[in-house]
Amino acid sequence: MRLELKGLTKKFGSFTADDDIDLVVEPGQIHAVLGENGAGKSTLMNMLYGILAPTSGEILIDGEPVTFEGPGDAIAAGIGMVHQHFKLVGPFSVADNVQLGREHTQGLGVLSAKAARKAVLDVSEEYGLKLDPDAICEDLPVGVQQRVEIVKALSGPKTELLILDEPTAVLTPAEITELLQIMRNLAAAGTSILFISHKLKEVQAVADTVTVIRRGKVVAELEPTASEAEMASAMVGRAVTLQVDKTPAEPGEARLEIEGLTVVSDAGVKVLDGLELTVHSGEIVGLAGVEGNGQTELARSILGLIKPDEGRIAIDGKDVHGASPAHRIADGLGYIPEDRGRDGVITEFSVAENLVLNQYRDAPFARRGAVNAGAVRKRAVDSIAEFDIRTQSPEEPVSALSGGNAQKVIIAREFSRPRRLLVAAQPTRGVDVGASQFIHSRLVAERDTGTGVLLISSELDEIYALADRIAVIYNGRIVGEVAPDTPRAVIGRLMVGADIAGADDTAPAPDDADQTDEEANGGDR
Amino acid sequence: MSTDTKTPTADEPEAGETPESKPNFMRLFGRYLTEANSVMVTIYSLLLAFLIGAILLIVSDEYTRSTFSYFFSRPQDAWYASRDLIVESYTALFEGAILNLSTLDRYAAGTAEFGDLLRPLSETLTYATPLIFTGLAVGLAFRAGLFNIGAQGQLIFGMMGALIIGFALDLPAVIHLPLAVIAGALAGAAFGAVPGVLKATTGAHEVISSIMLNNIAALFLVWAISTEFLHSETKTDLITKPVDESAVMPKLLSGLSESLRVNWALLIGIGAAVFTWWLLSRSTFGFRIRAVGFNEHASATAGMRIGSTYTTTMAVAGGLAGLAGAALSLGVGSAGITTNTALEYGFDGITVALLGRAKPGGIVAAALLFGALKAGALSAQPDVPVDISTLLQATIVLFIAAPALVKAILHLRTPRGGLVTLEAKGW
Numbered sequence: 034m035r036l037e038l039k040g041l042t043k044k045f046g047s048f049t050a051d052d053d054i055d056l057v058v059e060p061g062q063i064h065a066v067l068g069e070n071g072a073g074k075s076t077l078m079n080m081l082y083g084i085l086a087p088t089s090g091e092i093l094i095d096g097e098p099v100t101f102e103g104p105g106d107a108i109a110a111g112i113g114m115v116h117q118h119f120k121l122v123g124p125f126s127v128a129d130n131v132q133l134g135r136e137h138t139q140g141l142g143v144l145s146a147k148a149a150r151k152a153v154l155d156v157s158e159e160y161g162l163k164l165d166p167d168a169i170c171e172d173l174p175v176g177v178q179q180r181v182e183i184v185k186a187l188s189g190p191k192t193e194l195l196i197l198d199e200p201t202a203v204l205t206p207a208e209i210t211e212l213l214q215i216m217r218n219l220a221a222a223g224t225s226i227l228f229i230s231h232k233l234k235e236v237q238a239v240a241d242t243v244t245v246i247r248r249g250k251v252v253a254e255l256e257p258t259a260s261e262a263e264m265a266s267a268m269v270g271r272a273v274t275l276q277v278d279k280t281p282a283e284p285g286e287a288r289l290e291i292e293g294l295t296v297v298s299d300a301g302v303k304v305l306d307g308l309e310l311t312v313h314s315g316e317i318v319g320l321a322g323v324e325g326n327g328q329t330e331l332a333r334s335i336l337g338l339i340k341p342d343e344g345r346i347a348i349d350g351k352d353v354h355g356a357s358p359a360h361r362i363a364d365g366l367g368y369i370p371e372d373r374g375r376d377g378v379i380t381e382f383s384v385a386e387n388l389v390l391n392q393y394r395d396a397p398f399a400r401r402g403a404v405n406a407g408a409v410r411k412r413a414v415d416s417i418a419e420f421d422i423r424t425q426s427p428e429e430p431v432s433a434l435s436g437g438n439a440q441k442v443i444i445a446r447e448f449s450r451p452r453r454l455l456v457a458a459q460p461t462r463g464v465d466v467g468a469s470q471f472i473h474s475r476l477v478a479e480r481d482t483g484t485g486v487l488l489i490s491s492e493l494d495e496i497y498a499l500a501d502r503i504a505v506i507y508n509g510r511i512v513g514e515v516a517p518d519t520p521r522a523v524i525g526r527l528m529v530g531a532d533i534a535g536a537d538d539t540a541p542a543p544d545d546a547d548q549t550d551e552e553a554n555g556g557d558r
Numbered sequence: 559m560s561t562d563t564k565t566p567t568a569d570e571p572e573a574g575e576t577p578e579s580k581p582n583f584m585r586l587f588g589r590y591l592t593e594a595n596s597v598m599v600t601i602y603s604l605l606l607a608f609l610i611g612a613i614l615l616i617v618s619d620e621y622t623r624s625t626f627s628y629f630f631s632r633p634q635d636a637w638y639a640s641r642d643l644i645v646e647s648y649t650a651l652f653e654g655a656i657l658n659l660s661t662l663d664r665y666a667a668g669t670a671e672f673g674d675l676l677r678p679l680s681e682t683l684t685y686a687t688p689l690i691f692t693g694l695a696v697g698l699a700f701r702a703g704l705f706n707i708g709a710q711g712q713l714i715f716g717m718m719g720a721l722i723i724g725f726a727l728d729l730p731a732v733i734h735l736p737l738a739v740i741a742g743a744l745a746g747a748a749f750g751a752v753p754g755v756l757k758a759t760t761g762a763h764e765v766i767s768s769i770m771l772n773n774i775a776a777l778f779l780v781w782a783i784s785t786e787f788l789h790s791e792t793k794t795d796l797i798t799k800p801v802d803e804s805a806v807m808p809k810l811l812s813g814l815s816e817s818l819r820v821n822w823a824l825l826i827g828i829g830a831a832v833f834t835w836w837l838l839s840r841s842t843f844g845f846r847i848r849a850v851g852f853n854e855h856a857s858a859t860a861g862m863r864i865g866s867t868y869t870t871t872m873a874v875a876g877g878l879a880g881l882a883g884a885a886l887s888l889g890v891g892s893a894g895i896t897t898n899t900a901l902e903y904g905f906d907g908i909t910v911a912l913l914g915r916a917k918p919g920g921i922v923a924a925a926l927l928f929g930a931l932k933a934g935a936l937s938a939q940p941d942v943p944v945d946i947s948t949l950l951q952a953t954i955v956l957f958i959a960a961p962a963l964v965k966a967i968l969h970l971r972t973p974r975g976g977l978v979t980l981e982a983k984g985w
Contacts, residue, residue, distance in 0.1 A: 336859065338858060338859065357861065357863070358858065358859070358860075358861040359861030359862070359863070360861075361861075362860070362861045363861075368859065370859050375853070375855045375856065376855050376856050376858075376859040377856060377859070378853075378856060379849055379852045379853045379856050379857070380852075380853070381852045381853075382848070382849065382852065386845070386849075390849065390856070390857075390860040391860035391861050393842055393845050393846075394842050399842045402841050402842055402843065403836075403840050403841050403842065404840060404841065404842055404844075404845055406840075
């Protein structure tokens with residue numbers, strides 16, 4: 034199947050998620066779509082799979098324009114999708130999951146277990162995907178569950194194009210290696226694959242051609258032979274240069290000291306691995322890195338939402354071990370979370386309530402156990418004016434605000450109380466240019482008052498515009514600390530772990546994981 | 559999907575109330591009446607429920623049903639029989655719950671006391687009182703995103719706590735009664751905190767644990783009544799000792815007539831509703847409850863302790879349900895409680911909280927409505943089947959829980975903020 038997208042655009046209100054996307058997937062080709070979170074990849078795939086209707090533009094299959102009313106149409110047209118979060122019925126067997134929605138019957142609605150098993154075995158044999166049709170899905174390892182999803186997608190009436198949305202996000206290195214091999218086999222058998230990812234090594238290893246999307250636009254068409262640094266810089270951007278006026282930093286005493294910080298996830302993976310980092314007063318330290326290398330866990334450890342397995346965090350010279358988030362906030366830790374809607378604001382609460390979310394128990398907002406509505410309202414009126422929050426009134430719920438204004442609510446909240454250290458994670462994500470500039474200038478002003486600022490961003494432009502010192506995180510470790518005038522190529526190489534001796538043994542590098550391959554296979558049976 | 563719970567529509571008619579716009583106001587008011595906002599949906603739900611109740615009354619009455627067998631030869635028979643049945647039944651409910659018209663005649667003729675006139679209202683308020691407490695117990699927990707199904711068990715423990723202090727201590731009434739009430743609240747709070755602690759420490763779902771705790775409480779009560787400590791010294795059936803005179807809730811209107819059962823617990827209930835309103839909308843603790851109920855991630859990021867919020871909220875909710883228990887054992891059950899004293903007040907509290915949309919004012923109104931239905935149904939039997947009250951309650955809640963259904967039946971417009979559906983986050 035030859036798939037072609039022409040000028041595909043999707044707007045949500047005034048926000049353009051995808052802007053004039055052109056893309057061609059040739060038969061039997063593995064086409065990688067590379068981009069950061071929020072770049073518009075998922076929206077694009079949802080349009081392709083009939084979940085969202087495009088605002089404009091068209092989808093052509095073998096030269097014929099098609100419109101999808103829902104995923105059913107896309108499946109009928111030969112498109113199969115493997116979602117990032119599996120859509121399997123856990124207690125069902127593999128065969129039952131594969132036939133879900135198009136059950137094999139022997140007439141009169143009686144299920145035919147035999148036909149269902151055979152269908153699974155046929156597909157697994159055809160593509161070399163080993164599966165036990167009688168296994169219960171929830172008992173299977175994640176990698177095998179994904180194989181079930183792939184078989185399910187391939188079992189469509191005539192699936193010729195497979196969309197894989199961030200398929201490696203949940204896999205172990207060995208499983209990744211295996212998946213990449215499966216993808217190669219499928220392509221060799223004539224199936225076209227659209228591979229969504231932000232992991233450069235995997236893209237290099239498997240893709241025939243690479244399209245890079247940034248902020249909803251196609252910014253580059255690359256060959257897989259392109260260097261990782263080239264891909265990284267295309268992905269995180271170089272087109273826009275953000276100008277922020279700032280004087281040289283005057284770093285003072287250490288405000289944040291992190292030594293040997295190690296966090297092991299529930300799945301047993303070391304998401305932070307002996308991380309070392311220091312932030313001084315009066316400087317902005319930019320933490321650069323491809324997302325998913327431990328930034329989230331680092332920020333949450335500093336706030337105290339995650340208890341580190343090893344290592345020490347000191348804020349303002351004091352070891353904060355055992356101190357609750359409330360204590361750390363009261364002691365002057367400002368925190369801008371990366372996921373605004375989840376962690377930053379309570380969308381049902383009013384602007385005024387959100388502005389005091391972490392101070393509602395302090396004077397003057399509380400008086401003998403009661404919220405002092407007058408003081409809360411006054412703070413809101415002041416903050417709305419100072420931070421130019423566009424809202425109808427302080428009582429309006431934050432859900433009615435645009436992303437940029439919701440972010441300003443968080444900024445206003447964190448900047449309206451005494452602080453010694455500020456952790457700002459993705460402070461301008463999903464925020465329009467005007468608000469971004471405002472937020473950037475506030476961060477610099479914050480630094481100039483002597484606060485230590487840790488800026489965590491996956492946008493290199495933002496790091497370059499603001500940081501006085503750049504630390505690069507890769508696989509839960511700081512792999513380099515460089516000056517802000519370091520060329521992009523150097524940082525790009527650091528971000529993908531290219532220059533680090535010994536980095537590769539923990540990296541999900543496809544080529545190095547062969548020795549664990551057999552274990553993964555063994556676990557399946 | 560949008561989970562907007564704020565509907566500013568209630569203020570809309572006022573918005574048009576400018577000096578020169580009287581017709582404009584009428585138009586806006588008409589608009590309001592035909593819109594599926596939360597006030598109108600509640601009113602229409604009541605009307606629809608009584609309509610369905612009427613149909614079921616007709617179907618269930620043998621004589622009326624028989625008139626339909628010759629409907630096509632004499633339709634007027636069926637019409638008059640149905641009309642009379644509905645009018646009589648609903649009048650009987652009304653007379654049992656609010657005002658008895660024949661007593662009114664006797665009062666006018668001078669053969670009845672003023673106090674007799676108030677008897678139906680007194681019964682309504684008596685049945686409403688425990689529902690106010692249990693409704694608040696469920697409603698408060700709702701706001702923290704918890705589904706407190708355990709009000710029944712918390713009520714039973716409150717009942718026992720108040721009872722024990724009520725008969726075991728010998729104190730003057732000014733101390734004895736408040737102490738017994740507080741004991742009931744504390745016993746309910748302690749029992750209510752258990753699902754909160756379990757959720758905070760082990761993640762056990764409060765719905766499961768509180769259902770189980772209800773069973774534990776009900777069975778514990780059966781055993782406890784039979785123990786020598788609690789069992790009545792004079793009676794042989796399963797009933798406890800009576801509470802001392804000094805711990806009995808004084809009747810509110812005993813000056814008018816001794817038969818008016820409504821007592822001081824009603825005032826405590828209204829006080830509890832005011833307190834809950836203050837707690838939720840004015841206190842810092844209520845701020846935390848609502849924040850955690852809406853978004854626990856953002857609350858945790860802002861430094862709030864989620865687990866302790868769950869525990870404390872469940873304890874306060876349990877305390878409210880415990881007060882319902884105290885109201886029973888020191889009030890209508892002051893002569894001794896049986897396994898039957900608690901009725902289903904705790905479970906009905908869930909419906910009351912849903913009907914009142916987890917807001918204290920709404921809960922009081924819903925409790926009064928349910929109290930009226932209960933009092934009316936009990937007084938109207940056997941002429942009207944007692945189940946009609948339960949049926950009306952269930953139908954009302956069904957419609958309120960499904961505003962889209964009411965909207966579709968009556969072709970109402972969608973309000974600006976969207977339909978308000980009840981949210982039980984615990985599920």
